[in-house]
Amino acid sequence: MRALLTVLGSYAFASVPVAFLTAKLLRGIDLRDHGSGNVGASNIWQSASKPATIPVGLAEIGQGLLGPAVAVVNAYGPATQAAAGVVAVAGHNWTPFLGFSGGRGVAHAIGVMLAISRQALAAFIVISLIGVKLKAIPQFVGLGILSAPFVAKLTRQPAEIVTGLAAIAALIFAKRLLANEPPATDASRSAVYLNRLLYDRDTNERDDWVTQDVTQS
Numbered sequence: 315m316r317a318l319l320t321v322l323g324s325y326a327f328a329s330v331p332v333a334f335l336t337a338k339l340l341r342g343i344d345l346r347d348h349g350s351g352n353v354g355a356s357n358i359w360q361s362a363s364k365p366a367t368i369p370v371g372l373a374e375i376g377q378g379l380l381g382p383a384v385a386v387v388n389a390y391g392p393a394t395q396a397a398a399g400v401v402a403v404a405g406h407n408w409t410p411f412l413g414f415s416g417g418r419g420v421a422h423a424i425g426v427m428l429a430i431s432r433q434a435l436a437a438f439i440v441i442s443l444i445g446v447k448l449k450a451i452p453q454f455v456g457l458g459i460l461s462a463p464f465v466a467k468l469t470r471q472p473a474e475i476v477t478g479l480a481a482i483a484a485l486i487f488a489k490r491l492l493a494n495e496p497p498a499t500d501a502s503r504s505a506v507y508l509n510r511l512l513y514d515r516d517t518n519e520r521d522d523w524v525t526q527d528v529t530q531s
Contacts, residue, residue, distance in 0.1 A: 317385070317394040321401055324381020328402035328422055329409040332373045337362040346415055350515060351494050353409075354417030371421050378402045378425025386429055392471075396478025399426035403482050407489045415494040418514065419486045420455060426482060427462060433469040434462035434479060452514040456490075459483045490514050 334353045337345045340363050345353050349361035355371035381398035385391075403419040403426065427435035438458035445454020463480040490510050497506035497516065506516050 317390040324398040325401040325405040328377040329405035374421035375425040378422030382429035392474035
């Protein structure tokens with residue numbers, strides 16, 4: 315019963331839309347209507363407050379960390395640890411508090427990996443830093459997320475952890491593709507979905523995308 319409550323608590327805690335609430339408090343805006351439309355720390359930077367990005371990002375990492383960490387500390391086993399991580403990412407990406415819209419879940423995934431697979435987290439950080447160097451952050455962050463279950467497998471972590479990290483990667487890429495809004499009716503859907511998969515946005519022009527006003531598009 316306690317293990318189940320840990321999983322449910324992980325979902326509830328991670329579902330609280332920290333970035334959305336921060337943007338409302340600081341600027342009185344709905345993040346879904348500004349910039350990328352993403353309800354996460356990256357859109358806080360783009361649309362609300364650059365100084366608030368770090369505390370929001372740390373809070374989101376903490377949301378992903380808490381449930382799995384509680385499961386680890388209480389020795390509930392790898393299945394519960396992984397489940398707590400998966401539901402944390404799902405709760406953020408499709409939070410019931412915002413009509414099942416949300417963010418991308420990358421910060422929450424970092425928190426999960428910090429709790430249950432530091433090997434995967436180390437690989438993710440290295441791959442992401444390569445993306446920063448090459449100015450291809452969305453692509454390499456995606457590769458870092460995809461690498462997590464393989465690194466966990468190679469380092470002989472339990473099968474439940476490997477499966478959980480694979481499920482988290484699937485959730486993150488599903489949210490990339492689905493976003494919070496469907497493609498505009500006058501856009502090529504295949505092009506939009508390809509851009510979402512590769513660039514995590516609807517267009518390959520980043521500046522136009524992050525400065526848009528979604529309500530006017």
